[in-house]
Structures are given as C-alpha cells and as structure tokens.
Amino acid sequence: MQTRTTAEPLIRVERLKKYFPVRKGLFFQRARSFVHAVDDVSFEIRPGETFGLVGESGCGKTTTGKLLVKLLEPTDGRIWIRDLRQVSFVVQQDGLPLGAVGLRVDEEGKPVQVARVLSAPGANAEELDRHARRLLTRLAGRRGALGPVPTDVDVDGQRLSLTPLSQFRSQFRLQAVPAGDRERWERWLRQTQDLEYVDVARLSGPPLKAFRREVQMIFQDPYESLNPRMTIFDIVAEPLAVQKIGTITERELRVAEMLELVGLTPPESFLFRYPHELSGGQRQRVAIARAMIINPRFIVADEPTSMLDVSIRTGVMKLMMELQQEFGISYLYITHDLAVARYMCERIAVMYLGKIVEMGPTEEVIQNPLHPYTKALIDAVPVPDPTYKREPVELKGDVPSPLDPPPRCRFYDRCPIATERCAREDHPPLEDKGGGHYVACYEV
C-alpha cells in the first residue's frame, strides 16, 4: 500500500460545494435559503486506495459521493479525475523546460493527437507547438511510446529530453528559478497539473461516456438499487448494453464470469432470476458485479454493507477488498460506521454538516482523534465487549439544521471546548498536524 499512496492522486477534489435551494415564497418560487449539503470540501484519492467518508446522517457524505460520479452537478469547486487517455510530459532542451505537452492516446495507448501544449515562462510558444507536432509524428503508432522514465528524442537534429509531467513536478525546485520569476513559474506549474486531469463538471458527449466507463457506484440498499423488473443478467449487463459493448451472447458470457468472480456460483443458476429471489447479500454481490463489469478505475461505495447482516457483511467487505487487490481499483467508501471504516479504509475523512473536520490515515484518526467531534463520534460507538466500560458522550443538543449555517465553526453549538474565537471567525480550515493528519479546529 505504501507504494501506492505516493503515486499521483487519481481523483482531486478542490473546494467542492453543493448547495440545495429551498424553495419558498408564495407567488414566485424563489430560492431564498440553501441547504449547505457539501461546503468547501477538498481531498484526494490515490490509485488503489480506499478513502473513507464517515459521518452521521445528513452530513453530506452521500452528496459528495454523488457529485463524484456526476449524479449531481457541484455548485462550486472542481472535481478532477486523472485522464488516462492522455500522456503528459515536459519538453526540455539543454536542461531548460520549453513547456508541457499533452498527447491524446487511443485505447491501446498509442498517441494520436496533440491535446494541449503549455509553454513555460519565457519559452517560445510557437516553437513548442512545432516540437509537439513533430513529436507526435515520431511517436504515433508506437504503443507505450512514453514510459514512466525520462527519454531523449532527436527531432530535426535537436535533442529534446522528455520527462513525465508528474515526475518533473516532483523534481522541480522553485528555488532554482530567479526570485522575480518565481510567481510566473508557480502559476505555470499549477496549470500543468490540469493537463493530466479532466474536470468532471465540464464533461459531456463522448468524454462523458468514457468517464461513465471509468467510474461506478454501489448503492446502500440492495433491495432498491436493482430494478425489480430486470433479470440479474440484464442488471449486470446494463453498463455493457448502454455503452454498446459486445453482442448479447458475449455479454452473457461476460456476466457469467463476473457472477462467478463475486461468488455467485454456479452463475447460470443466477443469470435469469429476478432480484427478489435473492437474499440481501447476494443482491449486493450482484450490485458489485454490475459495477465491476466495465473495469472501472474508481468506485463510489455508498454504505454498501449497512443493510446487510453481520455474518454476510464480512464476506461482502472481503470481496470488495479482493477485487481491489486484483484490479487496482480505488474506492470512495461512504459509511456511518467507524468500525467498518477501520477495516475497509486506508484513510478516512470525518464529515460534519457538509465540512470535513478531520482527515488522515484511518488508524491514526481512530486511535488519536484530535477534533472534539471525532472524539465524540468514536466514544459513542458501542463496543462488542461487555467488560469495556465507556463513558457516556457529553455532547450538547442535536445536529443543527444545514439550512444557511452561520459563518462560524459548524460545530460551535455543540462543542465542549469552543471559545469565543470559534464563534467570531469563519469555519476553521483543515490544517496538517503532521503525517497527513488534517484537522479543522482552532483549539487543537
């Protein structure tokens, strides 16, 4: 896992906001108030990682999940997904960066088109453009033309060195740049990041369809997430059908393989049955098979085990982890159950009223919670051990309404350690307290 977490993130969520208007008014249905379901949330999910979103009902965790799979459109903020249909690198000549180039690749990884160029500060934009087109002709048709390591290429007698973008960024030292130019370089570096990522909000048409292939979702209620009028085959094959992949017999074979993979054996006895003939655990396995059938890179799992019985729940959790190991999928695991999150997630974020109040490696957050809300949440979880005596949680009141919250710490009304500052100032920002353990609290 350690090797994965150092990789560039697969999903980057930046200052994500989702406000739901509450319609009021007699004559004109004007929206006067907003439910701040997700309010300025930022996090990253790395390839092959399970990232947990934990919180009580109404904290915005499900809304966040739906935003990530584009079931909802964000009010503000960005969701970036790493674009695998593009390779990006920095072109350097004599150790001097000319700029960044993004080449679009086809399904086999062969470059087919110059997607974007971004000339470095002070470099000649036209020259970079020319280089990019020549590079494309040199590299076109070569599968995996650009590996993860820097390569040198001769173009018209000029020797250009190509460095993968992420590697360039991690190696580049701003200090090496003259102080007066630093601001321009910094801005350029930030812009290069967008080269590798696609803004989910702007997707439409064929790229959206491609996005739908890479991102899937598993829902909480296995009784409701499968259409009762469709057979298991139709349900699992639906992603293939809407993406027009394969013939019907090919799809049938593929569905059978998938069912076997999720432990529904023999598959032919499940293919043409209706969801109501299956138990809850089996249904959730069908939902998993359906999500996995088009090889997604990223799956949002919205409380996939909360409706299942304990003895069945473990099996489904283990299945999800096995599939992750096998296919290198990333999960956004949404749950209200910290104990489950502890077993499933490498990192978790605790949400409260649309805000992330604490985020970090799971064990670290659970063993050493810093935010008073996280502490209360962990203290309130019953322990399956009669000898363990918990102290009752002393937290004032109920969760307040997310309707137009006042501009102060969201937890202020119930916080045992709140001070005057918490009321005066805006909601505290997430700050790194070391080791990737972020907390949003003035008093920690």
Place this chain on the structure above:
Amino acid sequence: MAVPAPPLKKPPKGRHLEAPWRARLRLLRRGLAGSWGMFWESRIGPLGLFIIAFYGLLALAHPILMATVWADERDVYDPKHGYDPQIIYGGFDGRLQSTVAPGSDDYYVDANGDGRPDYIYAGWDGVLQSKAVGDDKYRGGPAPPSLRHWLGTDPWGRDVFSQLAFSARAEFFLGVMAALITVVIGTLVAAISAYYGGFVDTFFMRLADVVLLFPVIAFLIVLGSMFQLNLYSLAVVLGVINGFGGITIVLKSQALSIKVRPFVEAAKVAGGSHMHIIVRHIIPNLLPLSFLYMMFNVTSAIFSEAVLSFFGILNIDMSWGIMVQMANIAGYLQGGAITKAWWIFFPASISITLLCAAFYFVGRGLDEIVNPRLRKV
C-alpha cells in the same frame, strides 16, 4: 479503454449458458403463471373475466349466426334494418296479426269506424309509430321473447338478441380502443413529466387538473351537438381526454417514486441516456399500473358511450345505449310502462352494467397483483 481488461477466468468447457431469448420466454411463462395464480385467488378477477368471456362469445356469435342460422332470414334479423313480417302485419285486410297482444286496443285505432285499423300505435301509451295502415312500410310494436326471437323484438320489430350481440362487438371495440389510447398517452406523459419535471411537468399537471374537473359527459354533449361523433371518433376523444386526465396524475406519482429509486441512479452512472432510463426503467415499472388503469378506463369508456347514446348525442346506428334510448323515446321506460316490454331495455341495460362491472372486477383482481399493499399478508 485505457485500462486493460481484467484476466477473467474462462468458464469450464462443456458448460452451456442458456440463450437469453429462451430464458426470457421461460421467465415470461413463469411470471404469467404466477400472476395468474394470484389473480385467480382474488376471486373477483376471474368473475370479471368470466363475464367478459361471455360477452366476447356473444360478440363472436353474431356474425356466425348471421351466416348460419339466420342466413335465410337476414332481413328479419338485421340489427338495424330488419323486421319480422310474421310478427306485426297490418295487411290490407286490416287484420292485425301480432304475437304481442292480438286485439289489444293499444295497438290500433279505428278512426272512421269501419272496423279496420287506421293507425297503428306501437307504444303502449299511444306514441305514434306508424302512419296509416295503407302504408306498407309500417312496423309494429314490441314482441315478447319467443323461440323465433329469443329476446323478443323492439317497437320497430327488430330482433333484440341480434341487436344485443351485434352491439357487443362495438362495445368491446370502443372500450378497448379508448382505454388503449388513454393508457399510452397517460404512461408516456407520466414518465416524461416525472422524469424531466420543470415546465413540462407543470404544464401536464395543470392540464390534468382541468381535465379531471372537466364534466366529461357535459363536454361530450356540447361536442356531440357540434360534430357527428361516431364510434371511432368517440373512442379517440374519450381516449385522449382520459389520457391527459386523472391517470396521468396517478401514474406520475408512481413514476416519481420510481425515478428516485437508486436503480435509476445506477443506470445513470452506467452511462444510460434519458431515453434509456425512461424506456428501460421507468416505463417497465409503470406498466403494471397502466394495465390496471386500462381496465378501469374500459369501464368508463363503455359507460360514457351508453350515457351519450341515451341522450341521443351520438351518430351511432346501434349500441346497447341506443337500444335503451329507443325504448325510452318509445315510452317503455317511464312509470308503469316499465313492466310492459321489459325485454327491449333490460338485456341492454344489464349488459352495460355487467360488462362495465366485469372490467372493473378484472381491474380489482389485477390490483391485488400489482399493488403489494393490498396483498393479503
């Protein structure tokens, strides 16, 4: 796709998967069998089905009888123009030959006292049905049921059973056609307005409000006075009016509850288009309810036709409603006259009632399958 396909295990050799179409056929058969079982248990559904089958046979019987038993006497048994000279015959000799009430003074008036009838009255209370006796076109009064005329004849001497059987076909046609139009419109409008919401939804819902409160019969009376409404146009008008009316509201609320269920979101995440979601997810889940409402709409269409015919608004030659209307204008329905010639309106009235009730019974039987809330236990 940029991600390589996962190394999936191949199924062992010799394992055959069932062809999808065959499996679907099997499921359909099983589903129908299961539904039939539940329908049968509702007890009320099969009762309705039995009545419908009876009238279906009656409708089929008419052309068959016309071609066989009645073939030689088509003029006698024609539901619209036929009359039986054996029953009413006001010949020139002046002897009234009627199986109804020979010698009854209800039937003729001897105006000039020559012992021969000058006017023939078909109605019991003196509604003039025929001109002078010399007119060979005159028709006589209603004859009671006999072997020759199982349900007797109407005031014009036409065979009531033939009329009844002939009309059954028209009733089925009208009811099913109107209900089909209603259900197709209702389902589509409901699915679309629930799915898209916004202006489309507001428009259709306000329209449904208007239609719902529309006094349909009153409206059709007004409409019928302006246009010649025949069976086809009536079916279309009724179908369209009902299609935009109450059924839309019911189906839309159902469609709304389907729309928010997670499988619709799952389809969206899989990349399903709006069309795909409406056609594959919303409409299939609406169809059972649509089918149920279709049954109720058959009832309402048949009933509307009967009522409009009773008012003489429609341009239809023969139907159960018209049979009752004719009995009424001949005065056989009012007051004490109702016992004089029961056969000319009773079979038609009871048929309207029974066939309407039968479709309603079937609807209620289906209700027990479609609405789990009504299921026993």
Place this chain on the structure above:
Amino acid sequence: MWKFLIRRVLQIVLTLYLFATIVFFIVYLQPGDISQVYINNPKLPPEAREALKRQLGLDQPPHIQYLNFMRNLVTGNLGISFSEYPRPVWDIIKERLPRTVALFLIATLIYYALGFHLGKLIAWRRKGLLDYSATIVGVVLFTVYTPWFAYLIIWIFGYKLGWFPLGKFLDPVLWRRYDVPANEVFGLMLTVGGAAILFLLAVYVLGRKLHLPPLPRALMNFGALGLAGGSVAYLLWGPEFQPYGLLARDILWHMVLPVTTVTLIAFGGAMLLMRDSMLEVIKEDYVLAAKAKGLPDKVVRDKHAARNALLPMITSFVLALAFVVDGGIITETVFSWKGMGLTLLDAVTNEDLPLAVGTFVFTGIFALIAHLIADIAYAYLDPRIRYE
C-alpha cells in the same frame, strides 16, 4: 396552512382560466364558424338575431372575441338565452345552480358517510364473505347503467309503491294555489339548512376544543342535533310558517328519490375506496402500536385506522365529484329535475348557445369550488399540511 390554501386558490384560478379558454376555443373558434348555426335559429326573433350578432361580436378578430368572452364571464354577462328568450343566462343559472348544488351536496354527504362506515367495516373484517359480497355489490352499483337504474327506482318507489312523486322539482297543482315563487322557498330552505349545519359543526368543534370528557361531549352533540332537528321540523310544520312550510315539504318530498338514486350509484365507489385505503393503513406501524397500547378494537379501528384512511378519500372526493356532475345530467334528466345538467342538455338540444356555454362554464366552476373545499378539508384533517 394559509400559504397552502392561497397557493391552492391561485392554482384553481389558473385552472379555471384554462378551463374557460378551452371552452372558448371549442365553442367559438370552430372551423366553418359553427356559430352560424345558432344565429340562423328560426326560433329567434329578428331583432334578437341582430343583437346576437353584435353580442357575439362575430365580426371581431378572434383575440377581441376572446377578450370579450373573458370579460363577459368575469362580469357574469353571459348573454340572453334563445330558448327561454328573453331571460338572461345568468338569471337562469342563478335559479338552477342552487338546485343542483343542494341535490348533490345532500347526496354526497350521505354517500360519503355511508361509504366511509361500510368501507371501514369490510376492511376490518377482511377476507370474509361480507368483504367479497360487499365488493361485488359496490362495483355493480358503481358501474350500474344509471338511466335504467333511475327509472327502476322511480318505478318501484314512485309508481309501484307510490311513496314519492315521479319526478320534477315541485308539484305544480299544489303550487298554483299559493302565489309564492319557488326560488324564494328554496332560498329559505337553503338558508335554514345551511344555518343548521353550521350550528352543528360549531357545537362539534367547540366540544373538541374544550377537551371535554366523552360523555358530556356526546350529550352536547346529541342535544345540538335534537335542537337543530326540532327547529327545522317546527319551521316545516309550524302553523306560523305556512304555506312556506308546506311548500318546502313539497320540494323536500321531490328530492327524496333523486337523492336516493345519486347516493346509491355513488356510494359503491366511496365504499371500495375506503376499503382499499383502510387496508393500506391497517398495515402501518401506528395501528399495531395502538393495538399494543391495549386500546379496545373499536378505538383502534375508528380513531387510529379510519381517521388516517379518510385522508385519501378526501382527495378522491374531487374525482367522485366530477363523476357525480356527469351522473347528475342523467339523474336530473330522468327525474326532470331542472338543475344545471338538464338545463345544459336542453340548451344543447335546443341549440341555445349562450345558455349551453353558461351552464357548462358554471358546472366547471362548481367542480372547482368543490375541489377547493376538499383541499381545505384535507388541510384541516392532516396536520402535516396544516402546519406546513
């Protein structure tokens, strides 16, 4: 609640507007100018024909015609009837509308009360023979061919048994003896009846608001009922009020059969609806909870289950009403009850355009107002809406 009601009123005004527009398009904007048919009506005196042409504004462009139509509608200027020339249409409607409203209001109250109680009972004892036979009887009554059924009723109760008059709004022979306009008597009847109902309602609400124990409350309600009934009887039979009492009794006498007919044909639907609604409510947890609380069976049924099952019935009231207005045309025709339905039918057969349009529009308005009343009742009965 006010917000809800105001919104509903606005919606209904909008619906009414749409309704009127549709009527306009159907009636006035026919291809081939259908109005010609009416203008050339030979029953019409020539001076009226000229007036009519001006009044209909047929020379005007359609949008002016539309504006005129709407203005006339709002001001109640519906023109002059052809068939009952020279009575203004509004005058005729003023006379006929209360008759229809009275007939159907009484019938609706009776059949809803009946349907509510019977539906409740058969749902509570599900699966029994009672349930099965009640369902069949309910459906058959619901789908019975109304004209025939109404004639049957007349024959049995009017002709055979001779208990009630055969039809009509009043007995002309009786009324000829007194020089009293029928509308005056009828107006008085409506006033008295309305006052009695309001009084009973007020007593009932007061009893609830005072949180009285069950026994005094029942005494109070029955006392009020007795008082109201006694006063009405005194008004009808008391010597001081003759001949008004006598004439009112005549009208009431004529009302019995039509009311019975409407009640019978409509109550089946109400009963089945209540049964279905009740079956749904019985499965709710709060009904189980009420049983678990140890409440007597009757209290669980009436107070917890039936009270909630009533809610969908209120909504359906509107639907039932549209049905009743339609059915009303038949009932009124069969009983020669000169109300809106029969007036409409006569207007159409006599090609009396202004009267037909007028009655049609007001039939719609009647249905819409009933809609609004149903909404108010719903809001009153469902606290979730009341406190929105």
Place this chain on the structure above:
Amino acid sequence: MALLEVKDVTVHFRTKRGEVQALDRVSFALERGEALGLVGESGCGKTTLALTIMRLLAENARILGGHIWFKGTDLLALPEEAMRHVRWKGISMVFQAAMNALNPVYRVGDQIVEAILTHEPKVTVREARERVAELFRLVGLDPKRMDHYPHEFSGGMRQRAVIAMALACHPDVILADEPTTALDVIIQDRILHRLDEIRKQLNMSIIYISHDIAVIAEVADTVGVMYAGKLVEIGPTEAIFRRPHHPYTEGLMGAFPSVRGPKRELATIPGEPPNLLNPPSGCRFHPRCPYATARCKAEEPPLVPFEVGHLAACWHPRNA
C-alpha cells in the same frame, strides 16, 4: 418465580408458498429488574417473539404450542379482553420503526394520554397530561413538545417520545425492538444510557432486541442468541462474549468489527441463513457450521446448561 417465562413457544406462519417455521420451541425466563438482550440476524424470529409475547401476531400466524407465563398467568391462554389489559400496563413495547409508531394525525402528548386513560380510567385528563410532562422530562424531551405533531419531531426525539409512551403505564416489562437502529451513534448512545438509567431507577425489566451485538454487550445482563427461529445460546453477557459455546455465537463475535482494541482479522460465516419454509434437519446451523458432523445433521441438539445459567444447543460446544 420469574416475572416472565417463555416456555417452548412455537409459531408458524401460513403463506402462499408454505408454512414458515418462524419460532421453534423458544424458552427463557426474565427476572424483575433484569435486562435481557436478544441478538440475531434479520429473519431469525426476534420480532416475531416480541409480537408473540404481546399477542399481536398477524392473522396468518399460528401459535402451535408453548406457554408465556407473566406473573403467574399464561398469556397465551388469556381471553382477548384480559390480554388487552396486560398490554402496556403489564408489558409495553418500543417499536422497531419508531418513526412510524406514532399516528401522524394526533399530537404526541395525546397519544400517550390515550394509553394512560385506557388503563387507568380514574385518572383525569389533567393528571395524565402531568404524567406525560414528567415522562418527557425523564427521557430528556421538553414537556412543551407534548402538543406537537409527530412530523415536527426529529428522529431521535420521536424515539424518545416512543420510549416515554412505553413507560406511561409503569409496565413491568418493556420489549425494546431495535430501539436505536435507525439512529446515529451519538443519539443512540444517549438513548441507550437514558433507558438503562430509567430501568435501574424504576426496577423494570427490559428485553432488548437487536442485531447489533455491540449494543447488546453494553446494555444487557443476559444475552440470548437466536438463529433461524431457535434460541441457540443464552447466558450471562460476559460468559457469552468471553466463552461462547455455540459456533454461531462464536462466528457472530468474530465477524463484528470494533473501533477499540487491536485491529484483528474479521471472521466470515460461510453461506446464507436458511429459508424457514424448509429449515435444515437436525441443528439448523449445521450447513454453515465448520464443526458439523453427521449427528448435527440428524439430531436436533437440546438447549442444555454447560455452566450455571449458560445454556447452549450444540452437540460440539466450543470453550466447554
């Protein structure tokens, strides 16, 4: 004598597809002041058991045998009218879906007053309302909320109102069927503690019914484990958690994740719970049991004590 003793209760449901054997010879006893926890997965018969004790089973249920002695009388033999008086006054219930246990058209306070007046006709409305106010304070609700309608309450508040309602007639036993399942952990914590305090204060008995063994571990003195319509193990809470005898209990404990203590591997119980239309022969757990032998398939193990007060139904008990 125990306050409530359930003896060999067997309940079947008649359905279209056959006879569902929902409860099979379930026996246990509850002392005054005791908190019994019943754990089991969905469909194991926990709720059926509660409804059997209240005699509120659906029409298609048949009680095939057994006795439920409450203060010496057999509830199953009681006429309906007498049973009606036992309900709420003797045994009351906190419903699983408290959200729906309150009638939406009546004020919350009135619904509790109704229960009091039904069982104590001598109490005036005013006194009853005072008692409701007191109960509201007891469960931590503002007494002013009495005159609100259920839809104006949040989920946690409704749950507390339902608990107040269960306490209204000072019952001897409260059946709490999943009292906190739909709630968030912080509110759950608060309600469980409050319920526990009230129980100790009023010396009542409570039967907690839950699928969540962590909740049961915290509140129950005795734990009964149910599987497929049978009580497979019952004993003191600590004994059940420390030394479970039945393999199902053991599997359940191992499958439950915890936020406390070291992170350990979660156990999986293979297979699915059986269909009660046609339950397995012998021990109903044998198809999923790793220790099953031919005997388990053939013979049904009786519920026998292995230690004092710790009973299990297993031929091959663990930790024994």
